[in-house]
Amino acid sequence: MSEMQQEPGLDDIPEAVPEPRKRFSLQLVWLIPIVAAIIGGILVVRTxxxxxxxxxxxxxxxxxxxxxxxxxxxxxxxxxxxxxxxxxxxxxxxxxxxxxxxxxxxxxxxxxxxxxxxxxxxxxxxxxxxxxxxxxxxxxxxxxxxxxxxxxxGLEVAPAVAMDAPGSRFQLHSADIGSLDIGSPVYFRRIQVGQVVSYELDKDGKGVTFKVFVAAPYDKYVRANTRFWNASGVDLTMDASGLKLDTQSLMSILIGGIAFQTLDESGEAPPISANTAFTLFATRDEAMKNRDTISQGFAMIFKESVRGLSPGATVDFRGVTVGEVSGIHVAHDARSKEVNMLVEMRIYPERLRSRVVGSVPDPNEYGAILNEMVAHGLRAQLMSGNLLTGQLIVALDFFPNAPKANVNWALSPPRFPTTPGSLVELQETLMRIVKKLEKLPLDEVAGDVRQTVQTLDATLKDAAKLVRRVDKDILPEIGMTLEEARKTLDEGRKTLSAAKQTLSADAPLQQDLRETLRELARTAQSLRVLTDYLERHPESLIRGKQEDTP
Amino acid sequence: MSDTLVTAAARGLLSCHVCGLLSRGGHGGQTLHCPRCSTPLHVRKPDSVARSWAFLIAAYILYIPANVLPIMETSSLFGAQADTIMSGILYLWHSGSWDLALVVFIASIMVPLLKLIALTLLLFSVQRRSTWQPLQRAKLYRVVELVGRWSMLDIYVVAILAALVQIGALATINAGPGALAFGAVVVLTMFSAMEFDPRLIWDPLQ
Incomplete structure (x- = not known):
């Protein structure tokens, strides 16, 4: 049915225009996913x-x-x-x-x-x-x-120095941390050259190990014989040499710091590799002390008091510190029933012979050298190191007149001969003087003195009598004479005042004299006028004065 | 009922897309042109399924970088930040704006994905000449085509922000590589939907 109705319409419909088909359009569209895949792939892969x-x-x-x-x-x-x-x-x-x-x-x-x-x-x-x-x-x-x-x-605190900063790291061992902290400066000749990187307590708890960083080029000054010390704050020390105040810089006073210095010695010490361990000394003095390889302990017997001597006191030889006192004890000598002071000291024999002059002797030879010195009179003596503080030191010196003695190597520690200190000598001298004084015949002297005093007393009495006579007889006469003299002087004064009146500027005599002189001057003037006139008109003497013509 | 239906294709008739003129087609192997306006004519869109597949596959591929790579790079005084779509959604969700997060999630992740899946379904069914639920599939196609352009929302936001927020050192926003991929996905799915000929859904019913 419907077909029939549509038939006539279909005939009117125009024919479409045909054209040969392009075959490649199918392939072209597939380029899109390929491109997408490439782009997407690149994006993802790159990410x-x-x-x-x-x-x-x-x-x-x-x-x-x-x-x-x-x-x-x-x-x-x-x-x-x-x-x-x-x-x-x-x-x-x-x-x-x-x-x-x-x-x-x-x-x-x-x-x-x-x-x-x-x-x-x-x-x-x-x-x-x-x-x-x-x-x-x-x-x-x-x-x-x-x-x-x-x-x-992760670390709790940022490291003070970056790992790649040029320089070297060293380890320092110290008894305690002092006032140091991470970041505390390290000084070399008061220039800040590095800082403390870290610190940690040693595993045994007996000390602290610091890690310090010294920046290039200063790290090359750290050598095998370099000493580090804690330059924190103010270092106030008092010893036999007096009161001493040492600071590094204002910054180190506030936050602490470490300083280092290389010992001045002939010959350069070899440079050392990084991370070498050093000891951190408490003070500069301690750090710069000579590290003596050889040390010899000695014991000394002193009969005098050792009040003022303490362990650590210096042992000095003519001003050069050669050792230190290591112990002080009281020793009772069973044989002589005496109580003496036993002082132990530690001597660094190297210091008795400088390394600068001559060859370094064999360590074993030091005993022989000491023996020789003692034979020449080397003795230990207590001496006042500081009059103010009253501290004592042990001084070694040569006393050629001292009784013969030698080092007793048989004892341990060897016994070093001593000689009484200067104070003791002074005491003995005083004692001698006192004894001499005691021997003087003081009683007889006293008797003589008394007699002399009595004689003197009589003489004084005579003198008193004499004075009294003088008072009574001579003094009134002197009084009268003085009266006369005063009168004479009064007369003289009157005469002088009269003369003064006569001679004064307004005295009548003077006035008259001045008047007279003025008169005289006027007369002379008139005379001169007359003379002039006469000179010009000599005829006037004869004819008389002519009248002036008008 | 389908037996009684007469289609233009069955009668050898073609309609011009541009001027609407109906014309009679030739017989195979030739590209036809409208006798009035000279527009190419075809019974069905040529190579519709293949082209649609091509665009769809490209979209699938780019969907991965679109979601993995940062879509927006923000740098401000308080540091630089690169956000992917998902991290942006998570940020919105965590900061309490769950409604916004939901909108962005639906618009930017779900819709493109559903579109991809829908197109795949349509293409598969057409290729297999399925007769299953043709009406539903036709409706699905219409929804896909309608919803396509709305997925560009993200791209608009990024483009506007990138253009506006360029305050030198204070704050700068730049589009990331993900934005490019995302935009490509949206465009490609739109092309795919465009290339798809919905009449193919009904052809197996003939």
Whole structure:
């Protein structure tokens, strides 16, 4: 039915225009997924190639760590991002999962260090201020090891010196930490050349080991015979040489510091490798003391008091310190029933013979040298080291007149001969004087003196009589004479005043004289006028004076 | 009922897409042109299934980088940040705006994925000349075509932000490589849907 109705319409429909088919259009469309695959593949592959390693760092706390926000920076350049912060299973620490950039992969080694950078204020300065604005980040210091690692333990405090800073690290052993801290400066000739990197208590708890960093080029001044000492604060010492104040710099007074110096010795000591261990001395003096390889202990017997002598007191030979007192005891001699003072000393025989002059003798020869010296009169003596503090030292010197003695090597420690100290000698001298005084015939002298005094008394009485007579007889006469003299003087004064009146400027005599003189001058003037006139008009003598013509 | 239906194709008639003129087709092996406006004519879109597949596969491939790579790179005073679509959604979700997160999730992840799946389903069914639920499939196709352009929402946001937020050191937003891939996915699925000839759904019923 419907076919029939549609038939006439169909005939009117025009024919479509045919054209040969293009066959390649089918292939062309498949280029699109291929291109998409290439682009997508490149994007994905590139992203995954850029994706760096993921590591975990454990910290004590998660303070400042934020997943997805906290960055990892090396030399202030971003190298990674914290992806996750979780608490460890044993809840003692925090584990941060960090995704790093690919470039840092080779630096993820055993001794690479991570720490959270926070604002930190110490005596040496303020660091990490930038984190106040931008939030804290994780700092990295790349290690030098070759051992790759993916798990790290974060430091609580940033290392003071970057691993790649040029210079050397040394270890210092000390009894205590003093006022030092991480970052405390290290001085060489008062120039700051490095700082304290870390410190830790020794495993046995008997000391502290510091790690210090000395920057290049100063590290070459650290040699085998270099001494380090704690230059912290103010060093006030009082010993036989007096009161001594030693400081390094204002900075070290505030925050402490370490100084080092190489002993001045002939011949350069060999330079040493990094990480060599040194001893950190408490003071400069202690550090610069000669380290003597040979030391010989001696015991000395003193009969006098050793008040003022203490262990550590110097043993000096004509001003050169050659040893020190190591002990003081009281010794009771069973044979002589005497109680003496036994002083032990430690002598460094090397110092008795300088290394500068001549060859260094064999250590065993020092005994012989000492024996010889003692034979020539070398004795130990107590001497006042400081009059103010009253401290004593042991002085060695030659006393050629001393009774013969020698070192008793049989005893242990060997016994060194002594001679009484100067104080004792003074005492003995005084005693001798006192004894001589005692021998004087004081009674007879006293009798003589009394007689003399009596005679003197009589003489004095006579003298008193004489004086009394003088008072009575001679003095009135003298009084009258004086009266006369006063009168004469009065007369004289009157005469003188009369004369003065006559001679004074306004006296009548003077006035008259002056008037007369003036008169005389006027007369002379008239006379001169007359003479002049006569000279010009001699005729006037005859004709008389002519009248002036008008 | 289908037996009684007469289609234009069965009668050898073609309709011009541009001027609407009905014309009679030739017989095989030739590309036909509209006698009035000279537009190429075809009974069904040529190579519809193959082209649709090509675009769809390309879209599938780019769907992976679109979701894995960062779509937006923000750098500000407080540091630089690269966000993928998923991390953005997670951020929104964690910061409490779960409604926004849901919108973005549906618009940017679910819709493109559903579109891909829908197109795959349509293409498969057409290729296998399935007679299963043709009406539902036709409706599905209409939804796919309608919804296509709305998936560009993300791209618009990124493009506007990248253009607006360029305050030097303070804050800068740049489109990431993921944005490119995402945009490509949307465009490719639209092309795929366009190339698909819905009349093919009904052909097996003849």
């Amino acid at each position: 995954y190639l850029q994706k760096g390693p993921t590591i975990t760092i454990t910290f004590k706390t998660g303070d400042g760590l934020e997943a997805g926000k906290t960055k990892v920076k090396y030399k202030d350049v971003e190298v990674g991002l914290v992806k996750e912060v979780t608490i460890a299973r044993d809840i003692t620490h925090v584990i941060a999962t960090v995704e790093l950039k690919k470039e840092v992969t080779p630096y993820l080694v055993e001794d690479t260090k991570f720490w959270v950078v926070r604002p930190r204020i110490s005596g040496g300065g303020i660091t990490g201020l930038g984190t106040l604005m931008g939030g804290s980040y994780i700092g990295v210091d790349v290690g030098t090891s070759k051992q790759q690692q993916q798990e790290f333990t």
